[in-house]
Amino acid sequence: MFSGPEEEIYQEHILEHYEDPYHRGHCPRATHAHEEDNPLCGDFIHVELHIDPQGVVREAYFDGEGCCISQAAASMLMEQIEGKTVQEVEQFRAEDMLRLFGVRLTPNRQKCCLLSWKVVQQALYSPLQQKDRDGSAARRSPGQDASSAPSPAPEPPTKDAP
Amino acid sequence: MTTADTVPLDPQQVRQDFPILHRLVHEKFPLVYLDNAATTQRPRQVIQSIVQTSEQHYANVHRGIHTLSEQSTELYESARRKVQQFLNAAWPEEIIFTRGTTESINLVARSWGDANTGPGDEILLTEMEHHANLVPWHQLAARTGVQLRFIPLRDDGQLDLEQLERLLSPRTRLVAVSAMSNVLGTVPPLERIVQAARSAGALVLVDAAQWVPHRPTDVQAWDADFVAFSGHKMLGPSGVGVLYGRRELLERMPPFLGGGGMIRRVTLQGFEPAEIPARFEAGTPPIVAAIGLGVAIDYLRQFSWEDIQAHELRLTRLAHELLEQIPGLRILGPAPENKGGIVSFVFRRIHAHDVAYLLDRHGVAVRAGHHCAMPLHKRYGVGASTRASFYLYNTEEEVHRLAEALDQVRQFFRQ
Numbered sequence: 255m256f257s258g259p260e261e262e263i264y265q266e267h268i269l270e271h272y273e274d275p276y277h278r279g280h281c282p283r284a285t286h287a288h289e290e291d292n293p294l295c296g297d298f299i300h301v302e303l304h305i306d307p308q309g310v311v312r313e314a315y316f317d318g319e320g321c322c323i324s325q326a327a328a329s330m331l332m333e334q335i336e337g338k339t340v341q342e343v344e345q346f347r348a349e350d351m352l353r354l355f356g357v358r359l360t361p362n363r364q365k366c367c368l369l370s371w372k373v374v375q376q377a378l379y380s381p382l383q384q385k386d387r388d389g390s391a392a393r394r395s396p397g398q399d400a401s402s403a404p405s406p407a408p409e410p411p412t413k414d415a416p
Numbered sequence: 417m418t419t420a421d422t423v424p425l426d427p428q429q430v431r432q433d434f435p436i437l438h439r440l441v442h443e444k445f446p447l448v449y450l451d452n453a454a455t456t457q458r459p460r461q462v463i464q465s466i467v468q469t470s471e472q473h474y475a476n477v478h479r480g481i482h483t484l485s486e487q488s489t490e491l492y493e494s495a496r497r498k499v500q501q502f503l504n505a506a507w508p509e510e511i512i513f514t515r516g517t518t519e520s521i522n523l524v525a526r527s528w529g530d531a532n533t534g535p536g537d538e539i540l541l542t543e544m545e546h547h548a549n550l551v552p553w554h555q556l557a558a559r560t561g562v563q564l565r566f567i568p569l570r571d572d573g574q575l576d577l578e579q580l581e582r583l584l585s586p587r588t589r590l591v592a593v594s595a596m597s598n599v600l601g602t603v604p605p606l607e608r609i610v611q612a613a614r615s616a617g618a619l620v621l622v623d624a625a626q627w628v629p630h631r632p633t634d635v636q637a638w639d640a641d642f643v644a645f646s647g648h649k650m651l652g653p654s655g656v657g658v659l660y661g662r663r664e665l666l667e668r669m670p671p672f673l674g675g676g677g678m679i680r681r682v683t684l685q686g687f688e689p690a691e692i693p694a695r696f697e698a699g700t701p702p703i704v705a706a707i708g709l710g711v712a713i714d715y716l717r718q719f720s721w722e723d724i725q726a727h728e729l730r731l732t733r734l735a736h737e738l739l740e741q742i743p744g745l746r747i748l749g750p751a752p753e754n755k756g757g758i759v760s761f762v763f764r765r766i767h768a769h770d771v772a773y774l775l776d777r778h779g780v781a782v783r784a785g786h787h788c789a790m791p792l793h794k795r796y797g798v799g800a801s802t803r804a805s806f807y808l809y810n811t812e813e814e815v816h817r818l819a820e821a822l823d824q825v826r827q828f829f830r831q
């Protein structure tokens with residue numbers, strides 16, 4: 255069985271977020287949304303936020319596909335930013351994200367961890383059109399046609415190296 | 417290619433020639449190297465060749481009058497002749513040293529493609545191609561307006577050759593196809609494809625990166641026009657590869673890269689290109705690596721292809737047998753009898769990246785991702801897969817270690 259220090263990156267709190275993520279799904283009152291993939295490892299994250307007129311992130315949801323690290327990090331981040339102001343979320347830097355994750359990662363896997371953080375930073379400035387709201391805040395599942403995505407859509411999860 | 421003077425393949429004996437196979441990973445796990453489709457390890461003989469060339473003979477080729485340059489040139493040209501014999505090519509001039517498969521295919525796309533394709537022409541590829549046999553053609557299409565068409569993959573991992581005749585037409589200028597898929601291990605019937613291409617009047621390029629290291633190659637029997645492969649996937653150094661091209665074609669093709677070595681004469685007004693193969697080897701070539709590739713060929717030729725293929729099939733069968741018992745694991749592609757020594761698989765609900773990470777923690781090196789074949793993965797509806805690929809130095813015990821580690825991955829993620 256895998257145990258002990260070899261598996262340090264798959265600590266219990268990370269596996270819990272991976273297996274039982276916080277707010278994976280669709281934000282019913284989404285006002286902002288963004289998605290991106292990580293060309294190195296193929297992870298893919300879509301984020302939907304409900305930001306109220308006072309500039310507070312009321313709700314944060316994510317969806318996506320990818321490795322344990324990227325998905326667990328997204329779950330932690332959703333929990334972290336709810337109730338924060340847009341300004342506070344902006345001030346939450348990459349270092350803060352890595353600290354929140356709580357496990358030392360190699361540079362390659364830091365990118366997995368930071369993917370959802372990057373998507374959130376972009377989402378703050380990606381308001382949905384009125385017509386996209388109310389249920390159709392376009393969330394793209396990987397199999398779906400790119401034309402239904404809200405923003406210039408990246409291709410589905412990819413991972414490329416020579 | 418004679419088999420009379422070969423020695424029987426004994427993997428344990430072979431392993432003695434590969435120093436790296438004896439190292440530990442994470443300080444305690446013996447390395448289980450199953451990433452051979454990405455790149456292979458080098459035997460002591462190749463490593464010694466690199467050292468010996470560097471210590472004794474190294475200088476630039478085709479340039480100097482001094483002793484070292486003459487020796488380097490002789491070693492470099494004798495490596496070319498070894499490749500020629502290895503492929504059963506008619507002429508040494510048909511062997512062009514490149515940096516690898518990728519550059520070889522780009523050379524054809526740039527040189528032959530730019531001069532010979534235009535709007536209304538078509539190039540026929542397949543849905544299983546490596547990006548190296550896809551992107552150069554996309555780039556060519558953007559330059560000349562040639563259209564790309566694709567032989568589809570069937571659900572069982574074989575090409576749908578029922579479509580072949582329908583897809584070929586007098587507009588088809590080139591058929592470019594892998595001899596062995598780097599993801600599924602699929603080995604399409606080249607003879608049938610070449611014949612159909614010939615009847616349509618099209619040329620044929622074979623991406624043989626995964627084939628040449630594992631199966632006998634006879635470019636004349638194939639009747640192929642271009643064949644591309646890499647040294648680093650066949651026990652040789654990285655940084656060198658080969659483009660075989662039919663002499664009549666190469667002689668009519670314009671140069672690819674411009675610079676020293678590829679010219680006959682240069683004036684301020686222009687240049688006159690050199691004869692083949694120099695015309696396509698601009699700049700200082702990968703001298704030490706090409707000589708090392710010649711030694712890798714000598715090494716491989718000690719064994720019979722029958723032995724190598726039988727050994728890889730034994731490992732592939734065992735891998736299928738063991739992996740099929742792991743709940744939630746699905747192997748992509750054909751049965752072992754119908755493919756090369758490549759086993760790609762997906763786990764329900766465990767990402768390939770996590771699989772590869774945990775296998776590495778036990779010293780098992782595999783590849784995870786889309787293996788530079790995104791359209792293929794899309795065809796089967798998977799984002800990423802994990803791939804184990806075998807070579808002559810792998811053992812049945814290593815396959816068992818892979819299977820055991822995979823079962824632990826499954827338990828770790830509570831599947």
Ligand SMILES: Cc1ncc(COP(=O)(O)O)c(C=O)c1O
Nearest residue numbers: 516517518546548598625626646
């Ligand atoms: C089928 C196939 N074609 C092309 C390539 C590209 O080879 P290289 O990276 O050596 O240029 C590879 C190896 O990755 C391959 O497996």
